[in-house]
Amino acid sequence: MTHTLHRTRNLAGQGEEFILLSMAAQGYNNRGSEDKFRETFRIMLKHRPVNAGDDNIGGILTGRTVEEILSHANGKSYMAAVYDDREQAEAALRELKAVNLGLSVVVTGEREVVFDLLQRAGLTPHTVNMSLGYMGKVEKLPAPEVLDITSMCGHAMVCPDHVGYVLRQVRGGRMSARDGAVELARPCTCAMFNPSRAEALLTEICRRRRAAGVATADGPPPAGVTEIAPDDGGGRS
Amino acid sequence: MNVMAERCTGCGLCLKHCPMRAIKITARKARVDQDLCAECEVCYRVGVCTEDAFEPARELAWPRSIRSIFSNPLTEFKETGVTGRGTEEMKTNDVTGRFRSSMLGVCVDVGRPNVGATLKDVEVITRAVAPLGVEFEGKNPVTYVMRDRASGQLDPAVLSERVVSAVVEFTIPPEKLRGVLEALQAVAPVVDTVFSVGVICRMEDGDHVPALDQVRGWGDPDFAVGPHSKVNAGLGRPGSGPGE
Incomplete structure (x- = not known):
């Protein structure tokens, strides 16, 4: 799986992000790892992630409680946490190194920054997966700023049409950018969607549209987006 | 996925959540276009329907069942015990040693939200790289539906199945990387969707x-x-329990 690899950053000013994912290798170290996953998740939570969860059940922004996530932990868990602060990510990694649970941990972010982060946490990077970008019918992709949001869900569960809907709500003053970001995080069961980045993006997209003279709740949607349900209702036939 | 018409009020709130744009409003009722639906269950899972009108399929018959394997992150691929479209790939490489220094891994993500893909699109890619002597990952669901690894041919029964996305995974010696990327570039205009490439x-x-x-x-x-990259932090180590 390439959950987090192909995130785009077309718009500036989105802030840093580090996504930590911990998992066991099936057939190698998965047996009896439930408590290790629980400890991993507790450590991740302690350092204040903006999103967190287990791919197999969902996350704190998909409606799962911390207790549900902990009680569901098993040898196939994928515990994930998203940080918008380098020091918190580093602190989480330092603690995971100290407890030495033996579960694999993958960190996604800007490569050189991640290398630096790992070094500061006393870790040596083992293997890297690098993105070479998009090919094919790229004209079918949504507008770059919308792709910045939808590509935060590697399983492609966050839809451009949903982004278009939320943008319209935010532009129209019916929803705050923060609430819009949390709303967009709901379909991402892996809990790797970054609501802090999404909030910044929604705010910036709206600012740009205002600066471009697009009326608050009118005007065409970004490319690749079908604006449906204009007022919490209606539909497309 | 089905919509129970007797419960649906036709509000349309669900439409924006479908990665395949498979939900339509017809005669004031939401209906799921079964050809387009990838069985990802996002519409059901997000709980957007106030009337609980969505009804997931209890059991999907082959080959439709692979739509769920590829598209629903919560569906486990029984053959590997892993949920989602792919494998552990490099995420557990510090334990498994799957990718050695003498090789590279390549993962091609086919399809994106509101674009989707068919297995026919996926086959265009597997057929493009197979002649280069790539080693397809045996635990990957795409490889599982491959009829001939030498040619990259998939089971013809699955070709028209639609998925939100699929991942083609294989390994190569480093000297083959350029040839693989050129082969992918050559078929890019032919594939009727987008794909993204990662090198491990x-x-x-x-x-x-x-x-x-x-x-x-x-x-x-x-x-x-x-x-942008994923980096294995090297914290994993093999277990010592029974059977490990």
């Missing part, structure tokens, strides 16, 4: 990425490595 490489001497030097050495703007 073991680190050397702590912070050296041989594949990065290799691609940069070509000086070809068509093959630029972006700054």
